[in-house]
Amino acid sequence: FVSKLPEVPTSIFSVMSTLAIKHNALNLSQGFPNFESDSKLIEAVNKAMNDGKNQYAPMPGVFSLRKAIATKMENLYGVSYNPETEITITAGATQAIFTAIAATIKKDDEVIIFKPAYDSYEPTIQLFGGKTIAVQLNPEDFKIDWKLVKGLISDKTKMIIINTPHNPSGRILTKQDMLQLETLLKNTNIILLSDEVYEHIIFDGEQHQSAALFPALAERAFITASFGKTFHNTGWKVGYCLAPKELMDEFRKVHQFNVFSVNHPTQVALAEHLKTPNNYLELNSFYQQKRDLFLSLIKDSKFEFIPSKGTYFQLLNFKNITDESDYDFAVRLTQEQKIAAIPISVFNQHKLDTKVLRFCFAKTDETLKQAASILNSI
Numbered sequence: 001f002v003s004k005l006p007e008v009p010t011s012i013f014s015v016m017s018t019l020a021i022k023h024n025a026l027n028l029s030q031g032f033p034n035f036e037s038d039s040k041l042i043e044a045v046n047k048a049m050n051d052g053k054n055q056y057a058p059m060p061g062v063f064s065l066r067k068a069i070a071t072k073m074e075n076l077y078g079v080s081y082n083p084e085t086e087i088t089i090t091a092g093a094t095q096a097i098f099t100a101i102a103a104t105i106k107k108d109d110e111v112i113i114f115k116p117a118y119d120s121y122e123p124t125i126q127l128f129g130g131k132t133i134a135v136q137l138n139p140e141d142f143k144i145d146w147k148l149v150k151g152l153i154s155d156k157t158k159m160i161i162i163n164t165p166h167n168p169s170g171r172i173l174t175k176q177d178m179l180q181l182e183t184l185l186k187n188t189n190i191i192l193l194s195d196e197v198y199e200h201i202i203f204d205g206e207q208h209q210s211a212a213l214f215p216a217l218a219e220r221a222f223i224t225a226s227f228g229k230t231f232h233n234t235g236w237k238v239g240y241c242l243a244p245k246e247l248m249d250e251f252r253k254v255h256q257f258n259v260f261s262v263n264h265p266t267q268v269a270l271a272e273h274l275k276t277p278n279n280y281l282e283l284n285s286f287y288q289q290k291r292d293l294f295l296s297l298i299k300d301s302k303f304e305f306i307p308s309k310g311t312y313f314q315l316l317n318f319k320n321i322t323d324e325s326d327y328d329f330a331v332r333l334t335q336e337q338k339i340a341a342i343p344i345s346v347f348n349q350h351k352l353d354t355k356v357l358r359f360c361f362a363k364t365d366e367t368l369k370q371a372a373s374i375l376n377s378i
């Protein structure tokens, strides 16, 4: 037996959350809120179950949910996605990403990604015989050098994957970035996978630059999104994918044999919840308050930081504290100081020895205060 993924370890999110539980540590590693989803949404799931929505949902997703997503895209970005043919509900964004790659990437196709990158992209590309072409982002500002990207594009390039707001760095792509990408991709057959799971968590009055807003990007893009991030229910694993019909037809050919369809009662409840724009529009200020609280509490600690621009993650640089690798430091912090974080070298396959940890601030103010008090004592 020959492994298809010989070098792929257990995901760092499992590793750190398991370690946090073992050592009874505050878990600011894996990204998930430690507060509940809106009680109305939970009641709506109960109601959907009591109303008998307990058998298979339609293969592409509950229609009212697809329609509510189309309305949101129209209202927020002025773009039109046909709920019949261009929107599919998925088991979280992870399955949307997996399915988009599975449906399009074959042996020797090249896929450009930016590192540090969310950990599912590269193994999924590898599984289908694709070759990852990694662009290392500058560890200070995580900006993309588009000239460098241009130099990496060849006739083998099949896809480029972007992520804004960016996990783990919290940087966002600007309109200028998207226009440069548009220029690069115009008149090519390159597919864009735009991972926008944190679209509603963006700070300081900045606007999310969805690929949907740029016609030469939208016409070639799979856009992936996640309700888990937006409605505080990562455990429900419901997300979606948007794409023009031609791409979505291919996506659904795989989706129907991957999960066929997604959890039914949660989709019914999410459809109603999404119809109230404030349910997602208030998220920016909700999380900005948490970012600001966390950073104000640790401003005199030995950690250095540049405030996150989006996502619910904050990077902290620990070069003033220890020479350990970020992985060793993260393990020791969990064991000895009872606080868990993600070492970001893992998103770089350990190739870059940056002294940086990622902390998730999707936590109650109480937890953030406890976390800050530990970080201030180090």
Ligand code: PMP
Pocket (backbone or CB within 6 Å): 031, 091, 092, 093, 094, 095, 118, 163, 167, 195, 197, 225, 226, 227, 228, 229, 234, 237, 238, 239
């Ligand atoms: N992409 C990024 C950048 C993420 O941070 C996450 C969640 N950690 C996902 C995709 C997956 O989202 P989901 O939990 O909905 O599968």
Ligand code: GLN
Pocket (backbone or CB within 6 Å): 011, 013, 014, 029, 030, 031, 032, 167
């Ligand atoms: N997206 C979350 C994070 O970055 C975790 C996702 C997962 O556990 N697979 O922490």
